[in-house]
Amino acid sequence: MSYESYFQSKREQHLDELKQFLAIPSISALSTHKNDVNEAAQWVAATLKKAGLENVEVHPTAGHPIVYADYIHAPGQPTVLVYGHYDVQPVDPLNLWETPPFEPTIRNDKLYARGATDDKGQLFLHMKAIEALLSQEHALPVNMKFCIEGEEEISSPNLPAFMEANANKLVTDVVLISDTSLLAKGKPAISTGLRGLCSLEVAINTANTDLHSGSFGGGVPNALHALISLLATLHDDQGRVAIEGFYEGVPELSAAMREEFKKQNHNEEELRTKLGLEALYGEEGYSFVERIGARPTLELNGVYGGFQGEGTKTVIPKEAHAKITCRLVGDQDPSQVLDRIVTHMESHIPVGAKLVVKRGEKARAFNMDPSIPVLQKAADAYEEVYGTRALFTKDGGSIPIVETFSRVLEAPVVMMGFGLPDENLHAPNEHFNLENFDKGLLTIVSFLKRL
Amino acid sequence: MSYESYFQSKREQHLDELKQFLAIPSISALSTHKNDVNEAAQWVAATLKKAGLENVEVHPTAGHPIVYADYIHAPGQPTVLVYGHYDVQPVDPLNLWETPPFEPTIRNDKLYARGATDDKGQLFLHMKAIEALLSQEHALPVNMKFCIEGEEEISSPNLPAFMEANANKLVTDVVLISDTSLLAKGKPAISTGLRGLCSLEVAINTANTDLHSGSFGGGVPNALHALISLLATLHDDQGRVAIEGFYEGVPELSAAMREEFKKQNHNEEELRTKLGLEALYGEEGYSFVERIGARPTLELNGVYGGFQGEGTKTVIPKEAHAKITCRLVGDQDPSQVLDRIVTHMESHIPVGAKLVVKRGEKARAFNMDPSIPVLQKAADAYEEVYGTRALFTKDGGSIPIVETFSRVLEAPVVMMGFGLPDENLHAPNEHFNLENFDKGLLTIVSFLKRL
Structure with missing residues (x-):
């Protein structure tokens, strides 16, 4: 059975499982939700185990637990470590939600719930991709590790120490993270820089x-x-x-980098109108995408x-x-x-x-050279599934833990996002477009098989 | 009987009456105190009547009432209109009051209550001065009018229209206001300017x-x-x-004005230390008193x-x-x-x-020439009672109604204050020093007799 058919046949079941995950109000910032956060950790551990991963561990920390799992049965093949987080942002203001944040609801092929895109929905894709590979081929093309935390929304206070203490266990060739966005619907992007x-x-x-x-x-x-x-x-x-x-x-912007920024083809006038700005404003001599990506x-x-x-x-x-x-x-x-x-x-x-x-x-800022093979393979995977090659972008935001992963594990980080920029992460009516749910599963499978 | 003996013999009775007045929580800013504000107006009217004033009227307005009274039996003599207010500021934070704001208490010859110095205590002096004159001499040396409002602490929204509408009734030669302070204990001052x-x-x-x-x-x-x-x-x-x-x-500061400011003899270093300032700061070329009084x-x-x-x-x-x-x-x-x-x-x-x-x-700013006779007579009255001639000062603050009185009634305004600068007006533990209660009564009597 093709992976497309496999995921199609499992779609209802997968969405039901994801809804269970999303129904757990695992708000890491609020101490009243400590038990819920813990329940989400247990849910992740059970789901990883069910997917076929081994050595599933729920590590207590001074805060919320870190879930680890692996599947090391591909000698001579590279190791991929998936990072994600099962905690979510608070939900205020509650009255602006069209449906309650912890009652996941599908409308217009979008799944609405707190955490739908950030990051439970995206994390879920990786667990189900592994389950699919093991179910279809009874083996993985690479060695896999999962390191899933419950404190991303509160700045990951315990993860760096866990990483340092478990550097041997976490050793990997690639770090794979799905916690970012496409540039727009149908326009995949791989971030190779964070401020x-x-x-x-x-x-x-x-x-x-x-x-x-x-x-x-x-x-x-x-x-x-x-x-x-x-x-x-x-x-x-x-x-x-x-x-x-x-x-x-x-660094000065090289001509090549400026070319890459130009490809993003940002419509500055449209942005200005959408945000109600009198004018865009920033350092003279740079375009909007350069200003936010490289300055x-x-x-x-x-x-x-x-x-x-x-x-x-x-x-x-x-x-x-x-x-x-x-x-x-x-x-x-x-x-x-x-x-x-x-x-x-x-x-x-x-x-x-x-x-x-x-x-x-x-x-510190994080930067990777987009020409390295693992990033090109990620772009290949997107191209296969989306019909469009992913652009390599520089994000204006900061995900400090990415730089920490890169530094401590000395491995390239592939930020393979499946969200969309307007999915209301951190805001009311957060949602996840199911087109990217379907394509995300296939892209991850394709990427792992290409390594 | 001298006025000194008269006021001494009546002191306990007067203080008891003032305490009654102060016990009325006439906070004009709070609609829940509307009845209290009205009660204070009635109290003023009754006290004016008891003092011997005639034509006592409580004028309703769109807000709180204005109390009017007069005693016009000195043909050929000037008319003096007393302005004051019977409303008070709110009392928050209540927990900082040593005794409750509406339970007037005397400690160390100071009367503590909201409104003690601003302005019930000072207004009370005028009513008792008239009562004394009528009781001792069965006549007043001048024609008297009282115009007492209940909205001073909320910027007098209804008084200007009342004044315009009743300009004939209020016509006067002098406006007399006791709602300001001495420079310091024993150092009387007459403000001839407000910003x-x-x-x-x-x-x-x-x-x-x-x-x-x-x-x-x-x-x-x-x-x-x-x-x-x-x-x-x-x-x-x-x-x-x-x-x-x-x-x-x-206006440029004249040499004479600078001399007057110098007399205030402000200790800038003491002020700096008291307020915890790194430095005094303001326009170059001016002293502190000039900066706040004339700039x-x-x-x-x-x-x-x-x-x-x-x-x-x-x-x-x-x-x-x-x-x-x-x-x-x-x-x-x-x-x-x-x-x-x-x-x-x-x-x-x-x-x-x-x-x-x-x-x-x-x-607009308000300014008077300190050399006019009525101000000199006020200074004479202070000198008689305090043993020190009042200084003519320029206040940095603004009392918009003073400028309105001066403009509408076309009369000089004598700001004959009996408060002290540290009596916590608008703050917890507001009080009125009874030295100035005693001397204030005598100063007012002396002033009226000199006109």
Whole structure:
């Protein structure tokens, strides 16, 4: 039986199983859901076992468990390690869901539920692809390992240590992850780059109490004035970050890379209209896809101080705050970038202001050369199933664990996504287009057989 | 009997009466206290009647009532109109009060209660001064009018229309107000200037939704970046407002005025330490008292946009907001100042930003020449009772109704305050120092007799 016929014959059964998985409210961020998260881990372990995988283990951690399994019966063949996560985002605001987030429902060939595309649906494809291969051929073309966590949505606090401690067990030739998206319906993409990240919080203090602007206005510092004059120094008029040394380690875009970006053929005007923008905006000399794929940023994510209620309050705020994140590319070192921001700020402290900086998250950018064979084979697999060769893209986002996998296991990472950009991940009415459910199963099988 | 003996003999009785007045929770801002506010109006009317005033009327308005009374039996003598208010501020946070706000309590010769100094306590002095004069002399040295409102703490929405409609009834030679403070204990002051005020709210919009900084960061406008680059243009490096025409109508400080300011002898270092400031800050070339008394300001009272919760959220905010107030002096026209701010902002809109401005309150500055006889007589009265001549000061705050009184009734306004700057008005543990209760009664009697 062809794999197409096999998956067609099992489709109802597979969707019923996936609905069971999606019905478990495994929200890792909420401690009230701890038992649900654990139940999802057990469900993954049982499903891996049922698929035919061996050595299935549920490893407790300081947080939620990590599920491991393997099937090592292809001597001389490469090993593939599948990473995925069985935890999901919170569901607020609940009233915006058309059907309840943990009552999976199919409408218009889309499966609606929290986790449908991020990442239970995509993870499920790998388990069912292995089950299919073992059921049809009683053997796998490669050695397989699964490493599935329950803390991806809370920044994977326990996975790096688990990886370091179990590096021998996890040793692999390829890391395979399906937790990203196609460029658009029918347009597959393989991400070969992710931006890094660093974050910081800034507080400006000017007095020990808020002051009345009648009695003191004009005679004392205002924390908001100070913060704003400080923040205004962070960018220049051309949209560049104006911090000395910020761009160190940022590679120049080669002609070949610019060609690759051009292939993505982004319609900037359509994007502008869709997002309700007056104009796109960014560093001069770069297209939108280059700006988000290959250039670093410094963004204010939040700024606040003083009165926010209705009407007027004649207050001079004693403190003001900013939350900042940077997206990093190339060899930018997150710690060094933070140092440079702090140095810049310290040399621009306004009169009368005290500066307090709190450093936060740090992750390096991740980059792979798209010409390596394993990525070309992934593109071949997409081409076979979708009739279109996958484009190699650079993602603007950051998945710190990808860089960790690549570094600790010293293996290339294939990001073979089957989501779509508009499937509302992290938002109400998350869903998974079943066209990519069907094609995803076939693409994974094709990829594993090509290795 | 001297007035001193008279007031001494009545002291317990007067304080008991004032406590009754203070026990009425007449919070004008809270609709649940509407009956209490009305009760306070009735209390004022009854007390005015008991003092001997005639034509006592409680005028309903669209909000809280205005109490009127008069005693016109001094032909050929000037008329004095007393303005005050019987409403009080809300009391939150209640847990910071040492004794409940509406259970008046005397500790260390200070009377603690909401409204003790602002303004029930000070208003009470005028009623008891009249009662004393009529009781001792069976006549008043001047014609008296009282116009007492219950909406001062909510910006007097109905008083200006009442004043215009009853301008003939309210016609007067002097407006007398006790709703301000001495400079310090034993240092009386008469305010001859108040700053004006105008307010506006600014919103910057850049997109129809918040955007993910991974997928869009570097390629779309950020509302916070836009707002901050706009707000950063409002001041120059010398602490001056950098808006064209902002200072039009601002008088230069004369040598005489600077001498008057110097007399206030403000200890700037003590102020800096008390407020926990790194430095005082303001327009170069002016002292602290000059900056707050004679110079206009533009202050950011609140700025907000994006994420304010714990930790990091990689969001590009679609909107950002600022609340701004200006204190005005001299002949600055509040409407014109608002126009100029808006014009400035419109010519500095950052790329990709939409600007929405909402204009708010407007009040002109109020100024009087301290050399006019009625103010000198007020200073004489203070000198007689306090042993120190009152200083003529310029207040940084704004009491819009003062300018309205002066303009509509075309009469000088004598701001004869008996509070102290640290009596916690608008805050927990508001109180009134009874030294100024005693001296206030005598000062008012002395002032009225000198006219």
